[in-house]
Amino acid sequence: MHMILQIFLLLCATARVPSSIPKSSSPYRLLEPPLDTPWTAKVGTSPWPQYPRPQLRRDAWQNLNGIWTYQSASGPNDVKDLPDLPLAQEVLIPSCIEGAISGLQTWGVTHMWFGLTFTVPQDWDSDHRVLLNFEAVDYEATVFINGVQVGSNRGGYFRFSLDVSAHIKRDGPNKLQVFVFDPTDDESIPQGKQTKRLSHIFYTPCTGIWQTVWLESVPKNYITKLDVSGDMEGKMDITVQTLDKRPTNVVVEIQDEHGEIVSHHQLTSDTLSRVQVPSPKLWSPDSPTLYNITVTMENDTVKSYTGFRTISSGWVNGIKRPLLNGKFVFQFGPLDQGYWPDGIHLAPTWDAMVYDIDLIKDLGMNMVRKHIKIEPDLFYEACDRRGLLVIQDMVSMRVHTGARPTDAEQTEWERQLDIMINEHKNYPSIVTWVIYNEGWGQRTDYYPEFKITDRIRELDPTRLIDAVTGWEDHGAGDFLDNHHYADPQCGTPYYSRLSSPYDPQRIGFQGEFGGLGHKPDDRHLWPVEAAVRTINETYEMHADTESYNWRAHVLLDLLRQQIDRYACSGAVYTQTTDVEGEVNGLVTYDRRMIRVDTAQWKMDVKALYDAAAARAI
CATH class of the missing domain: 3.20.20.80 (Glycosidases)
Structure with a gap:
């Protein structure tokens, strides 16, 4: 009888938890790193609250940094089988899973899942798109919203944005699942000093969602990128790139360091324009003067900045x-x-x-x-x-x-x-x-x-x-x-x-x-x-x-x-x-x-x- 009871308990422990029973994750805690810094204990559970993209800023955004859940995966085929949320263990995002701040401090994982449940702000315009932005995931990311694959990205140091408007619920919780693969130096990829084979000048690798994740509300046709360059003569080249790639009227306003408008222009999107700012104060290490820029296209407004230097x-x-x-x-x-x-x-x-x-x-x-x-x-x-x-x-x-x-x-x-x-x-x-x-x-x-x-x-x-x-x-x-x-x-x-x-x-x-x-x-x-x-x-x-x-x-x-x-x-x-x-x-x-x-x-x-x-x- 004792043996039968042991087998029953073992089967219960290894069985998949029914979806009707809420799962729980191992709670997050800040781990002790091999060596800390004066800021380790100040991280908290809402890290990096700053707007992450300083040269293309909008007012309607939501930071998704904080406590997510995580679990390792056995290999690339696991991407076909979406796991239930929450996942096995809480993790702090953004972070490298090898670091103590993540709450994991784990090594050698090449395939893994990250998950989060989020809601869209109720005051966002229902006619606008919702973009899901990742500032950097090392190395390959496959993203799912409410069970649907919405995009992927390769490259551990670069941002990517996904239009998730058609896949989100605006009046309730949404499930976000991210499958990550990071070979580090098992493959020849852009990796820098990261290694699984520690040596004097090669160091602990970084794996996972290591920069900010955030939502953004944008109109149907929106400004996707600004290319701005100002020179020592006050000439500023600007290209306002848009989603539709059709010529659209845009208004560009340039302010000096005191907030005074020094230049105002009506331009056309998706084409290179050159404007003149009179007698700019030049940017240099001794005088790092910056000029603020506001760009308005139809019902989209973004803010940026530049410095004039050659x-x-x-x-x-x-x-x-x-x-x-x-x-x-x-x-x-x-x-x-x-x-x-x-x-x-x-x-x-x-x-x-x-x-x-x-x-x-x-x-x-x-x-x-x-x-x-x-x-x-x-x-x-x-x-x-x-x-x-x-x-x-x-x-x-x-x-x-x-x-x-x-x-x-x-x-x-x-x-x-x-x-x-x-x-x-x-x-x-x-x-x-x-x-x-x-x-x-x-x-x-x-x-x-x-x-x-x-x-x-x-x-x-x-x-x-x-x-x-x-x-x-x-x-x-x-x-x-x-x-x-x-x-x-x-x-x-x-x-x-x-x-x-x-x-x-x-x-x-x-x-x-x-x-x-x-x-x-x-x-x-x-x-x-x-x-x-x-x-x-x-x-x-x-x-x-x-x-x-x-x-x-x-x-x-x-x-x-x-x-x-x-x-x-x-x-x-x-x-x-x-x-x-x-x-x-x-x-x-x-x-x-x-x-x-x-x-x-x-x-x-x-x-x-x-x-x-x-x-x-």
């Missing part, structure tokens, strides 16, 4: 230089990876994200190289408003196998590169696009960077292109970009084994240098053995911060001498923060200890700009 290259005293508003501006700042010990790819809060930006600006730097990762749009808006130049890398493909991408993989990677350009080309702070980093995922049986460079110039003729940073340089793009740890070799007649000789027809640039390491106290260290045992792979280790800061001073002074003597036009110091086993940041991974001598660093950075200014006279 990025170009030119000859200054016989040396090819990058120019901002017609003047040589030496660009100096850190390699910025954008990793967090609690959120992995996503900062825990907006305040945490801008801490890194403010740290860079406070140390006197004017630039950041966003390293093979693409951030939420709010990051670029913060750089626009604070005056921080951005060198933006394309996300690299798999590198650990040593195999080059196939034709199909190359085509998909180039498709996603186009998306990166089109989604981000309106941010004034972005000054340069980087195609390849150190040969990672780069085809060398032919030189695709030449064709890609031409393609980028078609998509965005307003910026410079660093086709190859590090090595495998074949002459494409605007820069000859050298990497050399620890000593810089910036625009010099000497160069390292993997780099190329300085090309006087292109801009001499130090894409990476420094990398000075110092192991912090355990309380500031990522305590994962796979990372800790790689610390000594750091380019140059120092026993204490005194030695670290003396050496940093020596390297920055050496860079200053190269500016004085040779053709150095900018440099990237590795790096903003420690990341897992890399302990070479200006600040530790938890952002609690600033490693650099702030006063000395400010003086050394100022000396770089002074030397560059003297060369420009």
Whole structure:
């Protein structure tokens, strides 16, 4: 009898719960990460409430961030069998499932479900469309509303929008289910530093819905995108793209920083127009002035902004230089990876994200190289408003196998590169696009960077292109970009084994240098053995911060001498923060200890700009 009872209880435990009985999920709780930050405990259950798309804003929107439910799936065929909601476990969205903030902190899942029940605001116009927007899902997402597949997307760093008007109930709850597949580096996809095979410079991957999800109410024919670019002469090119793609009257109003209307125009949608703003105050790191834009088309109104600045290259005293508003501006700042010990790819809060930006600006730097990762749009808006130049890398493909991408993989990677350009080309702070980093995922049986460079110039003729940073340089793009740890070799007649000789027809640039390491106290260290045992792979280790800061001073002074003597036009110091086993940041991974001598660093950075200014006279 006892055996029969045991079998009965086992069958009950494994049987599918009838739909008439409400399921319950394991409740969400913030887990303890291996290393926290000052913002970990401040995440709450309504994360990232900010409007996620700062250059195309509407009033009628609803944030869907918060507590969703989650469960893993066994494979790709599971997408055919929609699971009941709620799913097995609560999860915080947006987040990477590998991070503690998600409430999961789980590894190795490649197929999974996310679910949410939501209602549409009752005050939304019933004649309007309802768009469901995902800012980023890594890597492939298939979306269902009330049991119907409404769309899918491939690409872990880019937004997508779905018109769900025909599939939602406006007077009751709606079921949202998202099936996600993320191979990370099991396939050659744009992945950057993400890996399932941890090593010194490759880190914990990010899987799932890692940026904001939201609803938006739009009219039948609505503005889908604004392309806006203002130059130093006050000329502003604007294209108002619409769903119907039919010429429609639009009204564009431009306001200065004080809210005064400085330009008012009646234009036509879906065609390039050029308008003039009289005597604009120019955008620069020292004066990041932005102008607000309001665009009205029939019964659709959106708000945006732009900055007036011109990025170009030119000859200054016989040396090819990058120019901002017609003047040589030496660009100096850190390699910025954008990793967090609690959120992995996503900062825990907006305040945490801008801490890194403010740290860079406070140390006197004017630039950041966003390293093979693409951030939420709010990051670029913060750089626009604070005056921080951005060198933006394309996300690299798999590198650990040593195999080059196939034709199909190359085509998909180039498709996603186009998306990166089109989604981000309106941010004034972005000054340069980087195609390849150190040969990672780069085809060398032919030189695709030449064709890609031409393609980028078609998509965005307003910026410079660093086709190859590090090595495998074949002459494409605007820069000859050298990497050399620890000593810089910036625009010099000497160069390292993997780099190329300085090309006087292109801009001499130090894409990476420094990398000075110092192991912090355990309380500031990522305590994962796979990372800790790689610390000594750091380019140059120092026993204490005194030695670290003396050496940093020596390297920055050496860079200053190269500016004085040779053709150095900018440099990237590795790096903003420690990341897992890399302990070479200006600040530790938890952002609690600033490693650099702030006063000395400010003086050394100022000396770089002074030397560059003297060369420009």
